[in-house]
Amino acid sequence: MTDVRVSARRLRLLRRLDESPLTVVWGPAGYGKTELVESWLALRADVVACRIAAPGPATGPDAYWAAVASASASASAGGADVMVVLDLPEKGLLANIGVRLWDLQVRTPTCRFVLTTRDGSVFDDRFPSSGVSVVMPAELEYTLDEVAELLADRQASSWRAARDVWLMTGGHPALVALAENVLRIYGKDLELERERACLAVEVQVDRYVDANLLEPLPQSLRAAARTVAAVRRVTATVVTMLRVDDAEKAIAALECAGLLYRMPPSPERYHVFPDAIRRSLRRGAMREGMQPPPEVSAALARWYETVGDPVEALRHATEGQDWDLVVEVLAAHWVEITATRFGVLFRALCGLPEHVLRSRPAMLYARELAVRISSDLRPLPRSLPEVISPGADIDGQDSFDVALAPGVLRSTLMRWIGDYDEAVRNHAELVDLATRIESEGADQGARPDLAPVWTHLGLTSEYRGDHQRAADLFERAVIGCPRGPGDFAARQAAGQLALQQAVLGEGRRAQRWIEQESTFGSVAGWLGTTIELPAITARVIVALDRLDVAAAEQVLTTLPELTGNIENWAFVVYARAQYELMRGRPEAGLDRVRRHRAEFGKWLGPAAFARPLLDAAEMDLNTALGAGSDVLERAELVSGPLHPLVRLSTARAALLTGNTSTAAKHATELTRRRGIYTRVRLEAFLIESMVSLHAGERDAARVAWNRAVALSEDTGLARPFTTVPAEMRSTLSEFGTPPVDFGAQEWAPYPLPAPAVHLTDRELAVLHGLSRGHPVVDIAKSLFVSPNTIKTQLRGLYRKLGVHSRGDAVREARRRGLV
Template sequence: MIESRSGLASCHPPLSARPPLRLSERLRRDTPLSIIRAPHGFGKSALVAEWVRSADATGSTSVLVPPPPVGVGPEGFWRLTAERLAAAGALAEAPGDDAAAYPAIRDELTRSGRPVGLALSRLDRVCDPVLEEQVVELVDLCDRLRVVVTVVGRSAFGDPFALDPTHDLLCGDDLLLQRDELGEFFAIDGALVDPDELDLVHRLTGGMWSLVEVARAVSSRLPASADRRSLLEARLAEAVSDHVRTTILAAPDVVAHREFLVATATAHTVSIETACFLDVGADADRHLAALEAAGVADRRDNASGPQWQVPAAVRRELRAMQSEDGMDPAARSTRLALHLRERTDHAAAVRCAVEAENWPLTVELVEEHWVGLVGAELDLLRHVLLTLPESVFDANPGFREARDLVASLDGYRGPDGAVVPDPEDLRLLVSADDVGKAVGIVSHQALMLRLAGRYESAADLTRQICLVVREIMEARPDDLSDLLPFLRMQWGLTYQLAGDLSESTATLRLAYLSGSARHLDYIARNAAGNSALNWALTGESERVSEWLDLERAHPPADEAIEPLIRIGGLTASALTALDRLDIASAEAALAQLDELPVIAELWPFVVYARCRHAVTTGDPFRALATLDVFADKRKRVEGEFVRSLLTAAEIESHLAAGNGSRAYLLAERTNCDTPWSVVAVARTHLITGNHQSAINTCRRYDWLGTPYTRSHLEALVIETAAQHGLGRVDRANQLWRRACELADRTGIRAAFAGVSRELVVALGDVAAAGRSETVAGYLAAEVAEQYPATLHRPELTDRERAVLGGLADGLSAPAIAHALFVSLSTVKSQRTSLYRKLGAHSRREALAVAREFGLLPSKDDRNGGRLEREACW
């Protein structure tokens, strides 16, 4: 039995292993309500029990409420909860029979203000939506209460979009143990498990908690013999099969759906449509709902509608049962693969073809859709290449090269595991029998690093490859001449994403020349478009135009790869049009990039262009939404150049949106080592009134040593405004003249929209440099100013200030509503708006940011200010 600090015993046995740290830390966040939704056997109870332990250690009163009886109502559930709270000392006493349990819990926890951690198990067993509303209300009312809820299926807390932004949801996929976490799981027995055994365990269990426990028990009983791995595989497969059949599929609420489960096991995910195709569509919705409620099937919603999935180990056993029932699993998988191909679900079709061991169909599908598979299903593609038999590679040499590439990545575990070869190994390429193949494989390793977002590592490897290729070309030029244009194109892209634009531009020029000479239009067109993008990033519009003309001189590529090839040129066109404030042309280019291919490696530059367009057109919140869409990709990036570019875009988007606090906090954490970061941080200082810091920041970059024309021009305009703000008119005029000269040479108008129009007019009147055509063009364009002239702190409405004051007083949302004579929903709405303006996600963050910007009254003034806040309503 598990005992909390209060001595309360839970219904769960002691844990033999603890959940992984990533899950424990996620629950330990300062989150008012966390919901854990997953099927049975995923470790929900273990995770909650660990959270209860950690809450005890922090001095909080932690209470674990066991699953209620099936069908109990809200009142019965709250009585059970009240008994547990009273036993733990969180309530003075349980309410009597004549008193409703929930109001008693709510009122006492609201009054006491003591920290309480409350774990509510299996709320889906309570068949009443009122309970969900009461849990949310309880969390809102009790600021020091933290609640963790476990559910199976969607009958409780079923709509993730209805959750408050401060609440958290963990799903089944979140709870699956990752391969690297299995070592810690097995270490509780003091055993050091071989990495190959961990791979085997992960494959047979899928990381499902209950099956990993089975695997640990099997492993602990095996001797350390030479045949240990083969024994482990055989005995673990038998143990997993036995557990699935006797524990999961034999459950009373699952047995009635056995026929449906076996028939639909052909599909990885089951929809109503798939069930109909597999001839078990009658009552499919009833079967799926029942299996979800029974904790066997997990529902996933996507654009095509709801789908259900059973754990991988369960599905594997169900497919074995197909054979036992006289079905032909391979024939069924082939039939479904052909159906899925017709429905353009290519990844699912490939999975079915591989399971059917229908290798001709597998090869056909991969050849037709490899571009999409590389971008969206790289792990699936790797699995296919490592599964195909040798006879397939004999008939398809290109597949063998791809397989050898994957196999050569020692320790490869998805794209993030790509490794850099040893330099000494690269030297062996010079003497390789098949130089082209050897160089191609190593170059593909650089590609894998690039796909993983490791741009700088990819660039380092590419530089080593270039040195070796140069040596090969001197000794054996004919061996690489056909491959060289393609290699140079890839090298140029790698340097571009790593931020080495000079090396990228030089390499892309060679790729263009060699591609043109060999009539490889797709390479020449790609190299020209990406060269234009390099010049657009620096702000040299004439060079952009030259390269775009060269791009247009070559016909579009095949429709399968043209969407990839054109990204560089279209992004360059958009950026250059934005420089000129030609909004219509920029929008025409960006419209063609609305739907990016799944493998679009130039996505950072497209995002940057979209953000610039949104800010230029006065819609900075669209820029922030764009950054949010690509948040996962940004997290994966390990290249400082791309990080800096997008962080700068985020800072300037927040400034344009009036979110001075968020922009300031980002700027404080940003290294001023790229032209974009220098401009963004300097602009933040200028707009928030710190003119001298803006001047100092503008001078932190070597603008002449590494010229970036647009950023240099923006820095000149920002420093001019800062000098003018400090009353240094002569210095401001000198800088203004330099800015006008640079603008007239390049035609960049957009830089002047970064400061107030009044300042541009004033400087134009007093500067002794004559009339600037570019400045005149900017003033005639009537484009709105992109940023507020000043943004010393977030601009709050009177109502938001009143809510902020209540939060600072430690009041709950209902208490604030009561004090201000408004509804609770009104306070919640104003609180959400307040958090957004402050860039905060919790009360603690909001108060910290507000204090930093002087938005809170002093403690002495707080009580006196409360009546004033009430008058605001």
């Protein structure tokens, strides 16, 4: 029985059947073609269904189409809307199908016609009618969102499990349903049993392929299916090279069985397997030892190289152990392969023999980097070759191959393992060399595309906190990049510039880079998240800074789940922490920061910018929770100078705990230093204005406030003004109106500042005596008064400090900076 509820949710498909009086639903076996049509009919009670039974083997085309015409005429005789369903017609019945269906439409205008087929040859005949709607195989596949909705409806899993199912099944409808049934067995234990559940799904997929797709075939075709699965694009030429007899006939049989489907000519005709089906066939081939011989793989690799498919050339060259071709393909196409098929690149690099790697340092560093991207468990080799000095007499392409490429890969490898100081060791030389190569190429009329080089050098500087140097390198990547396969690096550079400027508080500059980033093409493959993440995170911060929390929340829904391969993790965590702060949920932000700090500890070394960025975020969240005194105690334990972000958080905590002298000291340190981030400088001016106003120094308050207002006008940075209590903000606005629309929301991310304590000279003297541990009698003697007088003054001290004992009085006085 058709599950109408499941199909009805996929409205994007159901709507396709309303588009035209003639619809072709095309896809392999198990793609839910019939279910789609039946679901549409179940939802349209006003439409009469006319299902044409599949003809017998002896039925000829003329007799079949005459029967279709007769049934259509009978069904439409009553004047009702009719849906005529032609389900999986035989291959021989597809000849002249366009003309035949057009003729039927003319004869029975009240009829809709839906043709479901797994045979791509239906498109060999041109349809005269321009109103034909074709539902392609890729459209029938479940999207990730649809898999998540399906599993959520069945209470089967989380978003992570939905992604697992989508990746394992490729969205193949029959396999998605099968996986959903498997996951339901695990119930609430699914997250704990995630690995076991994935293995169970894989086993069930293999059983489905064996029983439903392979079992009906003769043995020779089963073997052919597993052999042909070695390639992604199936053509008669390739199948012949795989030593399969009668290639055309074998391809047609596999298509009829639902294992392959034909792609539109572009320019050649070829077939593909659904991804999950191909992986299953490959697993079966490996179990049965049916891998192509090395010489066949090598021949395929050479053929793919000649037809311009470097990914497949590299895949088969690796399987055929043609190491010369592997090196050749990697050297010529490493940008494209890295962006689209990291798995193929990884296997090729790990397969290269040691003697090949020793003569090619770039390949060696690329392998070590690929290994660590896949898993951090493997230690670095004890000795890695030093990069040849860029000052050597090397020119032309040799400069890139011998010095620049291995140098950049070495720097990237050191950055990946968290050794930022080592990563920047040869940066100046690498920048000089890249500049020379770029200049020489431009002089010769062939400027090389060094966007990936500039981007990786910029990332290393950025993660180390050298923002100006990083910005210069990122700009070179964006400005000098020709649009083409490698422009993903320039897109990442533009996104990183947007993110950098957003974090530093330059909202308008960040917005310009966000717009620049959006002009580049989309990125497919595993690198998509890495490339797009910086700009997405920048949009969150920019929206928060202009107090558009709703927009920030919407963008946050597009942020992916953090994994160990996301170097921008700290910026993502920072953005989420700021969002939680604005929503009044600091405890949620604090939990997130602490959880991810433990997870990404390798990138939190002493030289990492992520450390002060998240230190400051954690301090602000604690201050919002009313733990400002703990923040001050933590700041006192820091050895060496405080990072500007940490100093700002310390000043804020001091202000909110009533320690105005400490707040003023830190804020002044920030406003008087050159080169301080705009965000930090603006917030420091606000703290200075609040401290001065509280002390009755209106002129000083006016100067600091107006400098903050001017910075806000220049940058569009509005959020810092929410840290000023509403009553105090109203008073300070008499000096100058900030360009901020607070709306109806009364933003208050932090508690109100504790009132300042004003002590007399005698009370301060008593307090200092207590802090030194002196008893009341000794304090009285030193001040030439009686012990009773000191006790009276102590009661006044207790009242002003809000405490009830001498120990509490000393602790509170130290927290407020009074002693």
